Amino acid sequence: MQPQHLNMTTTVTGHQLFLFFSLADGEVDGKLADAIDLLGQHMENMHDVDGGPSDEAFERGRFQLLRAEAGLTSEQQIVHPALTEAHGLIRLEGASLGPLKEYETGLRTLMEAAGGSVETLAGVMRPRSYTSHAMTEFAYAHALPPGKGEKYPLAAVTPMNKTDAWWQMDFLHRESFFLPRYDENENMVVKGHALASAAGVPNINRRLVHAPEGYGLEGNYDFVGYFEFAEADAPVFREVMAGLRDTSQNPEWKYVLEGPEWWGRRVSGAAAFLERA
Ligand code: HEM
Secondary structure (H helix, E strand, O other): OOHHHHOOOOOOOEEEEEEEEEOOOOOOOHHHHHHHHHHOOOOEEHHHOOOOOOHHHHHHOEEEEEEEOHHHOEOOOOOOHHHHOOOEEEEEEEOOHHHHHHHHHHHHHHHHHOOOEEEEEEEEEOOOOOOOHHHHHHHOOOOOOOOOOOOOOEEEEEEEEEOHHHHHOOHHHHHHOOOOEEOOOOOEEEOHHHHHOHHHOOOOEEEEEEOOOOOOOOOOOOEEEEEEEOHHHHHHHHHHHHHHHOOOOOHHHHHEEEOOEEEEEEEOOHHHHHOOO
16 A cells, blocks of 8 residues: 555655674674674764764664664564564664665675674654644644663664555545544543553654565564653553553554563763673
């Protein structure tokens, strides 16, 4: 399904790659860490940046290294061992795909030479499709901006698909799931997506990418969510996920099939993220 057939925006404002890697058993060579750090030498390390990117940095491309927090990752409906068993992740973002693909090719060559592997999730950034001015005020105007790794050390990745039934629905019907629903006496009967997750607005930095080639297709998740937060706000993230998954409060999730909820810790350089528990 293409966005123009769904009343969704066709605009692409950026690209992201999620490079999940698994290492071979045994000692990790220090040279591998140096080579990975070299791959990113012309890009911006998001670990050290407060706030959003400058146009110049977004053009060059940006990266964040994350070490897996294996005990916190949980499998959901879609089984995807290359994610659940990954030792780490490099998240890339930028205005064009070129520099990100170059990094990906370089990483794959290094990892495979060391007996490891790389699994890529790709997505495009798009303007919002269902959001009014008023919803922008509610859900985005006061949202937590991106911050340095020291401030927001934890991150979660939430790949997901929506079912065929979702994609068959008219856009007004789809849009209605983001808002609360009321009965004939105007009593709220369900919270909907935005209210069910509202606790996360001030405490969880959130980003979302869409499938690059269209929705409901094999080989790509429809959406990949990415969230960063302080250690103290990990319970808020869990509460938000529980709220979204509670179909009695958020009926949208009846139409969601999730990949693994992957947890990682942001680190500044490759030496730290090649360390294993
Ligand atoms: C923390 C508070 C959150 C708020 C206030 C919020 C609000 C919203 C809103 C208003 C939209 C509609 C965007 C549009 O106009 O296209 C949206 C979309 C979406 N959100 Fe959230 N969200 C939150 C957290 C989350 C979390 C934790 C997840 C993931 C697991 C998530 C997954 C998604 C997805 C996949 C979409 C796109 C849905 C679609 O287009 O069908 N959101 N969110």
